[in-house]
Amino acid sequence: MKLPLLAALAATALAGCTTTAQAPSSPVLVPSSDWRAVATENDRERLRNWRSTFTTALAQARAAGHGSAIAAEGALLEPDAALGGAVIPNGQYRCRVIKVGAKQPGLLDYIAYPAFRCRIQQERNLQGFAKLTGSQRPVGLVFPSExxxxxxxxxxxxxxxxxxxxxxxxxxxxxxxxxxRIGPNRWRMVFPSPRFESLTDVVELVPAR
Known part of the structure; x- marks a missing residue:
């Protein structure tokens, strides 16, 4: 059984209403800075299969008539677009969410949302990420990997x-x-097999102005 990851995140996603959350700094205790020691087996499997899940989601969305929208996003929706060379900096971000591939019949195969507000900030020796607005708000930690x-x-x-x-x-x-990192001052988060709605969620992050 994995040790707690978000032991002090009760204060990291305080919600003022259904669409806006405040995320004050909060210490997060983890057993290791190695994400493999923290992640559940289910999540490790999801990440192992991320590329096949992503390509399946893109194929499904193209088959549903969204090929031009996918092409217009460029590197954001190209599975092998990672450039490396820079860790995402702490700061405020504009984050756009794109859901690709339908989890089940009757759901949308592709939907792109307007920009939300997100934040990256230091959490001891790691970084914390919080989506601050919207009805679905990921919150957690960013670990070094490759x-x-x-x-x-x-x-x-x-x-x-x-x-x-x-x-x-x-x-x-x-x-x-x-x-x-997928471009100058441009990052993305690729969520394989989220539990709700889509096969892959992609979040674009660009520094807020």
Missing amino acids: ATRQVFLGTLVLGDEARAMQYGNDPDRDLIAWVE
Whole structure:
């Protein structure tokens, strides 16, 4: 059984209403700075299969008539676009969410949302990520991983919930993602097999102005 990841994230996703959350700095205790020692087996499997999941999601969306929209996003929706060379800096970000591939019949195969507000900030020897607005708000930690990318582990805060659920307590809320640089001052988070709605969620992050 994995040790707690989000032991102090009760204060990291305080919600003022259904669409806006404040995320004050909060210490997060983890057993290791190695994400593999923290992630559940289910999440490690999701990350291992990320590329096949992503390509399947893209094929499904193209078959549903969204090929031009996918092409217009360029590197954001290219599975092998990671450039490496720079860890995502702390700061405020504009983050656009794109959901690709339908989890089940009747759901949308592709949807791109307007920009939300997100934040990266220092959490001791790691970084914390929080999506501050919207009805679905990932919150958690960014771990070092490879030369080309980092790994996010966290949970999903929904609606007007006042605090983040403990990572590992509910597989439906657990999240894992690659964090990759895909251009000058442009990053993305690739969430393979989220539990709700889509096959892959992609979050674009660009510094807020």
